[in-house]
Amino acid sequence: MRTELSERLGIEHAIFGFTPFPAVAAAITRAGGLGVLGAVRYGEAEELAKDLDWMDAHVGGLPYGVDVVMPAKKVENVTVADVEAMIPEGHRAFVRETLARYGVPELAEGERAGWRITGWMEEVARSHVDVALEHPIKLLASALGHPPEDVIAQAHAAGVLVAALAGSARHARHHAEAGIDIVVAQGHEAGGHTGEIGTMVLVPEIAAAVAPLPVLAAGGIGTGAQAAAGLALGAQGVWLGSVWLTVAESELRSPVLRAKLLAAGSGDTVRSRSLTGKPARQLRTEWTEAWDGPESPGTLPMPLQGLLVADALSRIQGYETPELIGTPVGQIVGQMTEERPVAAVMDELTRGFEQAVARLDRIAGNIAGNGSSGEAGA
Amino acid sequence: MRTELSERLGIEHAIFGFTPFPAVAAAITRAGGLGVLGAVRYGEAEELAKDLDWMDAHVGGLPYGVDVVMPAKKVENVTVADVEAMIPEGHRAFVRETLARYGVPELAEGERAGWRITGWMEEVARSHVDVALEHPIKLLASALGHPPEDVIAQAHAAGVLVAALAGSARHARHHAEAGIDIVVAQGHEAGGHTGEIGTMVLVPEIAAAVAPLPVLAAGGIGTGAQAAAGLALGAQGVWLGSVWLTVAESELRSPVLRAKLLAAGSGDTVRSRSLTGKPARQLRTEWTEAWDGPESPGTLPMPLQGLLVADALSRIQGYETPELIGTPVGQIVGQMTEERPVAAVMDELTRGFEQAVARLDRIAGNIAGNGSSGEAGA
Numbered sequence: 001m002r003t004e005l006s007e008r009l010g011i012e013h014a015i016f017g018f019t020p021f022p023a024v025a026a027a028i029t030r031a032g033g034l035g036v037l038g039a040v041r042y043g044e045a046e047e048l049a050k051d052l053d054w055m056d057a058h059v060g061g062l063p064y065g066v067d068v069v070m071p072a073k074k075v076e077n078v079t080v081a082d083v084e085a086m087i088p089e090g091h092r093a094f095v096r097e098t099l100a101r102y103g104v105p106e107l108a109e110g111e112r113a114g115w116r117i118t119g120w121m122e123e124v125a126r127s128h129v130d131v132a133l134e135h136p137i138k139l140l141a142s143a144l145g146h147p148p149e150d151v152i153a154q155a156h157a158a159g160v161l162v163a164a165l166a167g168s169a170r171h172a173r174h175h176a177e178a179g180i181d182i183v184v185a186q187g188h189e190a191g192g193h194t195g196e197i198g199t200m201v202l203v204p205e206i207a208a209a210v211a212p213l214p215v216l217a218a219g220g221i222g223t224g225a226q227a228a229a230g231l232a233l234g235a236q237g238v239w240l241g242s243v244w245l246t247v248a249e250s251e252l253r254s255p256v257l258r259a260k261l262l263a264a265g266s267g268d269t270v271r272s273r274s275l276t277g278k279p280a281r282q283l284r285t286e287w288t289e290a291w292d293g294p295e296s297p298g299t300l301p302m303p304l305q306g307l308l309v310a311d312a313l314s315r316i317q318g319y320e321t322p323e324l325i326g327t328p329v330g331q332i333v334g335q336m337t338e339e340r341p342v343a344a345v346m347d348e349l350t351r352g353f354e355q356a357v358a359r360l361d362r363i364a365g366n367i368a369g370n371g372s373s374g375e376a377g378a
Numbered sequence: 379m380r381t382e383l384s385e386r387l388g389i390e391h392a393i394f395g396f397t398p399f400p401a402v403a404a405a406i407t408r409a410g411g412l413g414v415l416g417a418v419r420y421g422e423a424e425e426l427a428k429d430l431d432w433m434d435a436h437v438g439g440l441p442y443g444v445d446v447v448m449p450a451k452k453v454e455n456v457t458v459a460d461v462e463a464m465i466p467e468g469h470r471a472f473v474r475e476t477l478a479r480y481g482v483p484e485l486a487e488g489e490r491a492g493w494r495i496t497g498w499m500e501e502v503a504r505s506h507v508d509v510a511l512e513h514p515i516k517l518l519a520s521a522l523g524h525p526p527e528d529v530i531a532q533a534h535a536a537g538v539l540v541a542a543l544a545g546s547a548r549h550a551r552h553h554a555e556a557g558i559d560i561v562v563a564q565g566h567e568a569g570g571h572t573g574e575i576g577t578m579v580l581v582p583e584i585a586a587a588v589a590p591l592p593v594l595a596a597g598g599i600g601t602g603a604q605a606a607a608g609l610a611l612g613a614q615g616v617w618l619g620s621v622w623l624t625v626a627e628s629e630l631r632s633p634v635l636r637a638k639l640l641a642a643g644s645g646d647t648v649r650s651r652s653l654t655g656k657p658a659r660q661l662r663t664e665w666t667e668a669w670d671g672p673e674s675p676g677t678l679p680m681p682l683q684g685l686l687v688a689d690a691l692s693r694i695q696g697y698e699t700p701e702l703i704g705t706p707v708g709q710i711v712g713q714m715t716e717e718r719p720v721a722a723v724m725d726e727l728t729r730g731f732e733q734a735v736a737r738l739d740r741i742a743g744n745i746a747g748n749g750s751s752g753e754a755g756a
Binding site: 002201 | 379380381392546547565566567573574575576577578579580583597598599601603604606607608609610611612643644645708709710712713731732734735737738739741742743744
C-alpha cells in the first residue's frame with residue numbers, strides 16, 4: 001500500500017495508527033505502518049521522554065510519530081486553578097451525585113489518576129513537542145486544530161512533517177493556510193472528536209479543498225476493504241485509532257472495558273460533549289446518558305468540562321464501574337470482536353486491501369470475472 | 379461496472395438511480411444504469427400507470443424499477459380521517475403560526491398539493507405495486523421496511539427482484555428473513571430516512587449479515603470515486619438518489635429550491651423528524667429549525683407527522699418560500715454545484731470509477747506508479 005506520502009515517510013504501507021500506548025505504536029511501525037503515539041495522557045514530559053526512548057529501542061530505526069493536543073488559540077496567563085474556579089458548583093454536585101448513585105468509591109490515597117487533563121494545557125503540550133523533537137520522530141500530529149505556527153516551524157526545522165485532523169473542509173483549509181503538511185479527514189463515524197460529515201463525503205471534499213496537500217482518510221476504517229474505500233476517495237493513506245484499543249499489545253488496563261468493547265455493536269457509540277466539552281464519539285454508557293438526561297446541568301465548554309470530569313473518569317476507570325466505564329471509540333467497534341496482535345490487524349489490512357482492489361479490477365473488467373460475492377473473499 | 383447482480387438484471391453498470399421523476403429514471407436506464415421511479419408521490423395508481431407507460435416508450439426495452447413505501451406492519455380498518463383525528467390541535471396551531479410568520483399564502487382554489495401523503499397508505503401502495511407489475515419492471519424496491527410477504531411473493535411470481543433499504547444490520551437481517559433479494563445499505567450520510575451508522579461501517583456490516591444476498595451501497599455516493607469506495611466495501615452496486623435532484627432532466631419545479639441545492643454545502647443538511655415522524659436527512663431550513671426550536675411542540679409519530687405537514691409543505695413548495703423550502707437530500711449536496719444532464723453524471727460515475735480503480739492498482743503495486751495526488755486525476 002504505497003503512495004507518494006508513504007514513500008516520503010519511508011513506510012511500507014500507507015497506514016497510520018494512532019494509539020496512546022507505546023507498545024502498540026511500536027508494533028504498528030514494526031509491521032510497516034506509521035505508529036503515532038498520543039501524548040495527551042502524559043502529565044510530565046519526562047514520562048513521555050521515557051516512553052519514546054523505549055520506542056526507539058523497539059522500532060529498529062523505522063519511522064514513527066507523536067500526536068499532541070495543542071489548540072492554536074492561546075490563552076495567556078491562565079492557570080489550572082483559574083480554570084477550575086470557573087466550574088459552577090451545580091456541575092460538581094451533578095458529578096458527585098452521579099458517581100454516588102453507582103457506588104463509585106474514592107480513589108485510594110496517592111493513587112494515580114488515569115486521565116490527565118494537564119496534557120491539554122499549552123505549556124505541557126509544548127514540553128511534549130520539545131521532547132518529541134529530541135527523538136527521531138517523522139510526524140507530529142495534532143488531534144484538535146493545528147499547532148501554533150511557531151511549533152509548525154519548529155517541527156519543519158527538525159525535518160518533521162506536521163498533520164492536523166479536520167472534520168470539515170473549512171477547518172482543513174484553515175490548517176493548510178497555517179502551513180501544515182498533511183490533513184487527516186476524520187469523518188462522523190470516527191472515535192474522539194468528530195464533526196457531522198461522513199467519511200464518504202468528507203475525504204473527497206477535503207482532498208479537493210487542500211490539494212495538492214496529501215489527505216489521510218479517518219473514521220470507519222478498521223479493515224483492508226475499508227482502507228481501500230478510503231484510498232478510493234482520494235486519500236494518500238488511512239488513519240486508524242479505534243481498532244488498536246483491543247489488540248493484544250493494548251495497555252488498556254480494565255478487563256471490564258475490554259469486554260465492553262469486544263461486545264459492543266456499531267450502534268453502541270454516541271457523540272457526546274461530556275468528555276471534553278466538544279462532541280466526541282465514545283461508547284454509550286450510563287455516564288454519557290446521564291449527561292444527556294433530564295437532570296443534566298448541561299456540559300461546560302472546553303477545557304472546563306475536561307477538568308470537571310477528569311477525577312470522576314479516573315475513579316470510574318480505576319474501579320471499573322461497569323455501567324459507567326467507557327472510552328472514545330468509533331463505529332467500527334462493532335467489528336472489534338476478538339483480541340488480535342497488531343501484526344494480525346496489519347496483515348488483514350494489507351491483504352484485505354489487495355483483495356478489495358482485485359475485486360474492483362474484476363468489476364471494472366480489468367481482469368476476468370465479476371464482483372460477485374462468491375469471488376469477493378478469494 | 380459489472381457485478382453478478384448487474385448481470386442478473388441485464389444492466390451495463392451496477393448503478394441504481396432512485397428518483398421521483400420518470401424522465402430522470404428513463405435517462406439513467408438509457409445510460410446503462412437501473413432507473414428506479416419513486417411511486418410515493420403518486421396519489422392515484424392511474425397517474426403512476428401513465429408515467430410508467432411513458433417510461434416504456436422511452437427506455438428502449440432496457441430494465442428499470444419502481445420504489446414503493448409499504449411498511450410490513452399493517453394497520454387494519456383505519457382511514458385517513460381516523461388518523462387526521464389523532465393530530466393534536468396544538469400541533470396544527472404551530473404549523474399555522476410558523477407559515478403565517480413567513481407570510482406563506484394559502485394554496486389557490488383547486489391547486490394541486492405537490493406532496494401526497496396518500497402514497498404512504500397501504501391500499502394506495504398496493505395499487506402502485508399492481509400497476510408496476512403490469513409493466514416490464516425488473517426491480518421492486520421499498521424505501522421504508524420490507525414489503526409484506528404476499529407482495530414479495532407477487533413480485534417474485536412476476537420475475538421481479540425485491541430490494542429493501544436498511545440502516546442497520548438488524549433491519550437488514552429482518553428484511554432477508556422476509557425473503558427479499560437485495561438489501562440497500564443506506565448510511566447516515568444519505569438523504570431521506572437514515573440511521574446513525576455511516577456508510578463506511580454499515581455496508582460491510584450488512585454485507586456480512588445477509589450474505590450471500592447482494593448489497594447496494596447508499597449514502598454519500600455521487601461520484602465515481604465514491605462508487606469505487608462503496609464497491610470496495612463489498613457492495614454489488616451503488617444506489618444514488620440525491621445527485622439526480624439537480625440534473626437537467628429533473629422535474630423539480632422550484633427555481634428557488636434548485637438554487638438552494640446548488641449552493642448548499644455538505645454541512646447544510648439535518649436529520650429531522652419534521653417530515654415524516656422518523657429521522658430523515660434533508661436541507662436544513664428555517665422550517666426544520668422551527669421544529670427543533672424552543673417553541674416546537676415536538677414531532678408526531680409516523681404517519682401523523684406526514685399528514686400534519688403535507689398541506690404546509692405543498693404551500694411552502696408552491697409559493698417557494700425561500701426560508702422554508704427544502705427537500706430530502708444527502709450530504710453529497712455539497713458536491714452538487716452545477717446542473718448536468720443525467721448522461722454526464724453517469725459518464726463521470728463510470729469514468730471516475732475506472733480512474734479510482736487505476737489509482738488503487740498503482741497503490742497496490744499492480745501497475746507502475748504510486749497513488750500520488752498528481753496521478754490520481756489521470
